[in-house]
Amino acid sequence: MGKTVIHWFRRDLRITDNTALHAASKASESVVPVYISSGWKNNHHWTGSNRQSFLCGSLSALDGNLRAVGSRLVIRQGDAVAELEKLVAETGASAIFYNRDPDPFGRSVEERLAKTAARLGIEIHAFKDIAIHERREVLTGAGETFRVFTPYSKAWEKLPKPPIVERIKKLTSPNISSLELPTLASWGLPPAAGGVLEPGEKAARERMREFLDRGLARYGANRDIPFGRHTSRLSQDLRFGLLSIRELHQACLQKADSLDAAGRGSAMKYIAELVWREFYMQILWNYPEVLAQEFNPKYRGMKWPGTLANFEKWKNGETGFPIVDAAMRELRETGFMHNRTRMIAAMFLTKDLHLDWRLGEQYFMQTLVDGEIASNNGGWQWSAGTGADAAPYFRIQNPWSQTKRFDPDAAYIKKWVPELRDVPAEKLMDAPPPGVRLVKNYPPPVVDHSAARDITLELFKSSLS
Numbered sequence: 236m237g238k239t240v241i242h243w244f245r246r247d248l249r250i251t252d253n254t255a256l257h258a259a260s261k262a263s264e265s266v267v268p269v270y271i272s273s274g275w276k277n278n279h280h281w282t283g284s285n286r287q288s289f290l291c292g293s294l295s296a297l298d299g300n301l302r303a304v305g306s307r308l309v310i311r312q313g314d315a316v317a318e319l320e321k322l323v324a325e326t327g328a329s330a331i332f333y334n335r336d337p338d339p340f341g342r343s344v345e346e347r348l349a350k351t352a353a354r355l356g357i358e359i360h361a362f363k364d365i366a367i368h369e370r371r372e373v374l375t376g377a378g379e380t381f382r383v384f385t386p387y388s389k390a391w392e393k394l395p396k397p398p399i400v401e402r403i404k405k406l407t408s409p410n411i412s413s414l415e416l417p418t419l420a421s422w423g424l425p426p427a428a429g430g431v432l433e434p435g436e437k438a439a440r441e442r443m444r445e446f447l448d449r450g451l452a453r454y455g456a457n458r459d460i461p462f463g464r465h466t467s468r469l470s471q472d473l474r475f476g477l478l479s480i481r482e483l484h485q486a487c488l489q490k491a492d493s494l495d496a497a498g499r500g501s502a503m504k505y506i507a508e509l510v511w512r513e514f515y516m517q518i519l520w521n522y523p524e525v526l527a528q529e530f531n532p533k534y535r536g537m538k539w540p541g542t543l544a545n546f547e548k549w550k551n552g553e554t555g556f557p558i559v560d561a562a563m564r565e566l567r568e569t570g571f572m573h574n575r576t577r578m579i580a581a582m583f584l585t586k587d588l589h590l591d592w593r594l595g596e597q598y599f600m601q602t603l604v605d606g607e608i609a610s611n612n613g614g615w616q617w618s619a620g621t622g623a624d625a626a627p628y629f630r631i632q633n634p635w636s637q638t639k640r641f642d643p644d645a646a647y648i649k650k651w652v653p654e655l656r657d658v659p660a661e662k663l664m665d666a667p668p669p670g671v672r673l674v675k676n677y678p679p680p681v682v683d684h685s686a687a688r689d690i691t692l693e694l695f696k697s698s699l700s
Contacts, residue, residue, distance in 0.1 A: 266406055581614065
């Protein structure tokens with residue numbers, strides 16, 4: 236291999252345990268680290284200001300980390316394959332290294348790059364990095380893809396796990412031109428929400444250490460409580476590759492060994508969530524049609540008669556269901572929503588407002604900092620009752636009983652819905668009489684949950700007939 240190669244950063248914005256970057260550094264004398272910023276402007280179907288702001292900060296941090304080991308991040312903008320071809324011509328690079336993307340969009344770019352590399356006569360080296368097990372590694376005894384989580388997780392657990400590679404300590408790179416690091420203005424986007432977490436590999440590693448030290452042992456008992464810090468808050472760090480999934484998994488296992496039985500059980504519950512992430516990735520890899528259609532073919536073409544007016548109320552946190560409104564306002568103000576309330580909000584949109592899950596899926600992707608296409612799609616289809624491992628369509632969460640169970644003191648509600656701060660918690664546990672407002676400046680419930688539930692049952696029954 237020639238002395239210069241390219242490492243194409245994508246969803247791996249770190250220098251610690253980065254599979255492709257490590258391989259590139261070992262295979263050459265000089266590495267060109269490049270990130271290619273997309274060229275769209277003003278709006279995008281799958282992202283928005285919150286995630287792009289976090290991306291910008293993470294790229295800035297990555298550039299600083301690369302400079303600390305003797306290199307720097309090269310920024311280009313436009314079509315990834317065209318820009319990589321230009322970079323090959325500029326540098327004389329003999330190969331391109333990258334970590335594979337699990338999404339159909341990334342895969343299509345990889346396929347185009349393979350054809351371009353063959354035409355140019357250069358090598359491409361693609362690596363597994365985003366997941367511990369990817370694509371078609373976890374299969375049934377008959378060699379088929381799992382469609383249900385529990386047997387998938389058991390098979391996943393039995394497979395040998397890939398090793399962690401060493402952190403990059405020195406990297407030599409040629410001096411070539413680069414665009415400025417991107418900002419929100421690069422895409423014509425408005426400012427992000429004020430509560431977005433600190434980006435970058437260092438901040439992500441600090442969050443991981445804090446969770447391992449203080450949160451992992453209690454995760455199982457507290458993970459469904461939306462008020463306070465009871466989850467890892469590492470989802471955006473895994474989404475952008477600020478943390479290695481291999482390192483996180485290994486660290487959880489090591490920490491579990493030092494805990495009592497309850498703590499070990501809690502750690503295993505957290506690891507199960509990491510496996511859910513990979514389950515949804517392999518679903519998307521093997522069934523890319525889920526981005527446009529219901530995973531369960533029985534419900535394809537199902538009618539969703541809800542109104543766009545109610546969709547706007549849902550987005551704005553003005554449905555008159557306090558737990559739902561708190562969730563949507565948390566999302567708007569921070570770019571984050573607790574997983575329990577994601578399920579509540581998603582099931583409310585589909586089962587109470589009777590709106591197409593694709594509307595909510597897109598809004599979450601445009602608003603969440605941690606928006607992961609596979610997990611987001613999987614979660615929305617689960618809540619709608621149309622996906623892999625979906626709850627039966629007749630299992631419909633009641634927002635009022637969910638409040639009693641997971642926010643009994645209304646602490647979460649009162650944090651995000653200030654209109655209700657002076658309302659006694661017990662009055663937020665049950666629906667008020669029809670048309671009655673809990674307080675003057677807060678709307679009455681937009682629907683009656685019991686009546687909405689009956690309509691949902693008929694919609695699904697009609698789809699099955």
